[in-house]
Amino acid sequence: xxxxxxxxxxxxxxxxxxxxxxxxxxxxxxxxxxxxxxxxxxxxxxxxxxxxxxxxxxxxxxxxxxxxxxxxxxxxxxxxxxxxxxxxxxxxxxxxxxxxxxxxxxxxxxxxxxxxxxxxxxxxxxxxxxxxxxxxxxxxxxxxxxxxxxxxxxxxxxxxxxxxxxxxxxxxxxxxxxxxxxxxxxxxxxxxxxxxxxxxxxxxxxxxxxxxxxxxxxxxxxxxxxxxxxxxxxxxxxxxxxxxxxxxxxxxxxxxxxxxxxxxxxxxxxxxxxxxxxxxxxxxxxxxxxxxxxxxxxxxxxxxxxxxxxxxxxxxxxxxxxxxxxxxxxxxxxxxxxxxxxxxxxxxxxxxxxxxxxxxxxxxxxxxxxxxxxxxxxxxxx
Amino acid sequence: xxxxxxxxxxxxxxxxxxxxxxxxxxxxxxxxxxxxxxxxxxxxxxxxxxxxxxxxxxxxxxxxxxxxxxxxxxxxxxxxxxxxxxxxxxxxxxxxxxxxxxxxxxxxxxxxxxxxxxxxxxxxxxxxxxxxxxxxxxxxxxxxxxxxxxxxxxxxxxxxxxxxxxxxxxxxxxxxxxxxxxxxxxxxxxxxxxxxxxxxxxxxxxxxxxxxxxxxxxxxxxxxxxxxxxxxxxxxxxxxxxxxxxxxxxxxxxxxxxxxxxxxxxxxxxxxxxxxxxxxxxxxxx
Numbered sequence: 001x002x003x004x005x006x007x008x009x010x011x012x013x014x015x016x017x018x019x020x021x022x023x024x025x026x027x028x029x030x031x032x033x034x035x036x037x038x039x040x041x042x043x044x045x046x047x048x049x050x051x052x053x054x055x056x057x058x059x060x061x062x063x064x065x066x067x068x069x070x071x072x073x074x075x076x077x078x079x080x081x082x083x084x085x086x087x088x089x090x091x092x093x094x095x096x097x098x099x100x101x102x103x104x105x106x107x108x109x110x111x112x113x114x115x116x117x118x119x120x121x122x123x124x125x126x127x128x129x130x131x132x133x134x135x136x137x138x139x140x141x142x143x144x145x146x147x148x149x150x151x152x153x154x155x156x157x158x159x160x161x162x163x164x165x166x167x168x169x170x171x172x173x174x175x176x177x178x179x180x181x182x183x184x185x186x187x188x189x190x191x192x193x194x195x196x197x198x199x200x201x202x203x204x205x206x207x208x209x210x211x212x213x214x215x216x217x218x219x220x221x222x223x224x225x226x227x228x229x230x231x232x233x234x235x236x237x238x239x240x241x242x243x244x245x246x247x248x249x250x251x252x253x254x255x256x257x258x259x260x261x262x263x264x265x266x267x268x269x270x271x272x273x274x275x276x277x278x279x280x281x282x283x284x285x286x287x288x289x290x291x292x293x294x295x296x297x298x299x300x301x302x303x304x305x306x307x308x309x310x311x312x313x314x315x316x317x318x319x320x321x322x323x324x325x326x327x328x329x330x331x332x333x334x335x336x337x338x339x340x341x342x343x344x345x346x347x348x349x350x351x352x353x354x355x356x357x358x359x360x361x362x363x364x365x366x367x368x369x370x371x372x373x374x375x376x377x378x379x380x381x382x
Numbered sequence: 383x384x385x386x387x388x389x390x391x392x393x394x395x396x397x398x399x400x401x402x403x404x405x406x407x408x409x410x411x412x413x414x415x416x417x418x419x420x421x422x423x424x425x426x427x428x429x430x431x432x433x434x435x436x437x438x439x440x441x442x443x444x445x446x447x448x449x450x451x452x453x454x455x456x457x458x459x460x461x462x463x464x465x466x467x468x469x470x471x472x473x474x475x476x477x478x479x480x481x482x483x484x485x486x487x488x489x490x491x492x493x494x495x496x497x498x499x500x501x502x503x504x505x506x507x508x509x510x511x512x513x514x515x516x517x518x519x520x521x522x523x524x525x526x527x528x529x530x531x532x533x534x535x536x537x538x539x540x541x542x543x544x545x546x547x548x549x550x551x552x553x554x555x556x557x558x559x560x561x562x563x564x565x566x567x568x569x570x571x572x573x574x575x576x577x578x579x580x581x582x583x584x585x586x587x588x589x590x591x592x593x594x595x596x597x598x599x600x601x602x603x604x605x606x607x608x609x610x611x612x613x614x615x616x617x618x619x620x621x622x623x624x625x626x627x628x629x630x631x632x633x634x635x636x637x638x639x640x641x642x643x644x645x646x647x648x649x650x651x652x653x654x655x656x657x658x659x660x661x662x663x664x665x666x667x668x
Contacts, residue, residue, distance in 0.1 A: 036488065038597045040496030171644070197637070200644050202601050204591040205398075207391030207521075208633040215384045228498055232591040239509060241516040260500050260593045262507075 026069035030089035033101035034077035046101030049302030053309035082106030104128035149181020157189025162220035231260025238264035253300035286339035350379030396629020397528035401583035405576025411616030421599030422486030427581020456577025620665030
């Protein structure tokens with residue numbers, strides 16, 4: 001009996017030793033995403049995007065002679081979950097960089113922990129302004145909500161020339177910050193906001209709001225939401241006989257939106273960061289490879305997570321080290337062409353990129369226009 | 383005009399609440415169990431409705447099979463979860479029910495995926511225009527289904543031998559058993575009927591929104607509890623009225639007090655006000 005126990009103990013120790021050795025052969029990147037709960041679909045897409053980036057990098061020999069390893073945790077899109085996850089990534093997994101493939105709530109909480117531990121953290125698509133304010137170790141490779149809201153105002157007031165607008169705002173970090181940006185610039189583009197209605201993320205039936213919007217007779221509707229709220233909203237707006245343009249944002253950016261809204265999706269325009277018709281090799285290559293890996297069409301969250309991993313990998317390579325301080329400095333100085341545009345950070349860790357406007361045509365997202373106005377799209381510096 | 387339109391939208395919303403909440407109140411009336419997992423059967427019905435309609439191309443068949451399968455699952459939940467707990471205090475069954483609901487949400491996510499599902503070609507989306515008000519066929523069907531199903535239920539309960547036995551068991555289980563009514567059979571029947579109704583409500587909501595998600599039962603799970611309390615626990619007619627009133631209040635509330643109160647909070651504000659005035663709900667059961 002004692003012999004057997006001794007043998008078991010030896011096997012245990014050996015496996016532990018080799019486990020550590022094997023783990024030491026890879027460079028770990030932490031990744032939190034909502035794999036369960038209401039945001040699970042975005043979590044799944046962003047994880048696929050991140051895995052694709054890791055796969056592509058490893059196929060080319062990894063970084064500094066080592067393979068990348070993505071350590072994925074489910075944060076359920078909850079701030080309360082992302083805190084223990086971040087501690088685990090830093091304390092137990094010893095990740096050298098953390099990436100958020102999640103929403104603003106969990107990303108804000110995690111950002112503080114990574115900052116305190118002096119480990120770089122990149123938000124792939126969470127839009128809340130406070131995320132990068134956590135400190136100099138936190139970066140964001142996508143737009144702030146306010147920036148995208150401002151672009152929405154330009155799209156409606158300038159590009160489409162519509163002046164009487166009704167806003168339908170999703171009552172969370174995402175919707176509120178988009179609305180704030182939109183209102184900030186609405187006047188500059190001659191837009192009058194007739195009314196604003198708010199809805200909760202759990203709403204899928206918008207009968208009352210739709211009836212009221214119809215009686216407001218707007219020229220255009222600026223509606224924030226995710227594909228699972230925007231799909232039902234747009235189809236209900238169209239069913240009520242409203243034919244004016246509906247303008248959305250990156251939350252709509254999924255083939256699922258078109259699937260849910262069906263024919264009602266035709267003509268909907270959104271501000272986002274992924275151009276489906278792009279001939280930029282990084283974008284075209286991402287779209288093709290994502291579909292092959294995931295088995296469904298690429299979306300904004302996947303492209304954003306892919307971008308964030310590529311940024312992290314290049315920074316590790318440039319730092320020629322896994323020292324978090326050196327990686328942070330390399331991220332701050334990076335210049336990289338990615339699927340969602342060229343990534344260069346300002347002092348706050350924010351990016352200045354073009355906004356890609358996409359329109360639904362024949363059941364697919366297509367290029368509509370580009371907004372590249374450095375003054376309008378300028379992220380805050382502090 | 384806007385008022386009429388908001389009223390109609392409220393009726394449509396209230397009808398979906400009614401079909402879900404009636405099953406819940408029937409079960410509460412019989413077993414004094416707050417069956418939170420009822421919302422899981424609502425989601426199951428919606429998924430089955432979409433999957434079967436997409437597979438067979440027939441919405442009627444989809445609804446029928448969804449109701450049948452959900453009804454059977456409802457009976458299984460009674461047999462496997464609630465029956466062994468009936469002698470325990472009511473909160474034991476409540477906790478089990480909440481756990482079961484959470485488990486069901488995750489099973490839906492694992493089986494059907496996290497993205498949500500839609501009808502490949504959503505049925506009943508034709509537009510009917512009444513005096514300038516655009517309504518989709520599915521919206522009209524939702525209200526009609528509510529009226530017809532609850533009408534049939536009322537008829538069964540009041541005019542048939544099954545219904546008499548059912549009501550007798552609710553009133554006095556021991557005495558009704560003495561008269562030869564099998565209470566176990568009645569329980570199975572109530573779980574079957576309630577769960578089948580929840581499934582129909584699920585398919586109706588799927589038709590209205592064209593998206594079925596693992597978490598779609600979350601709001602109905604607590605809102606229907608508020609509704610059955612408002613309606614006087616165990617009271618079918620009260621539940622129907624409470625559902626419709628709540629639907630209409632929500633439609634007007636979203637527009638006129640939306641800045642102040644979330645749509646989902648209206649149910650609870652209404653509940654608090656009613657309970658302060660009449661602690662037994664709008665309609666007392668007996």
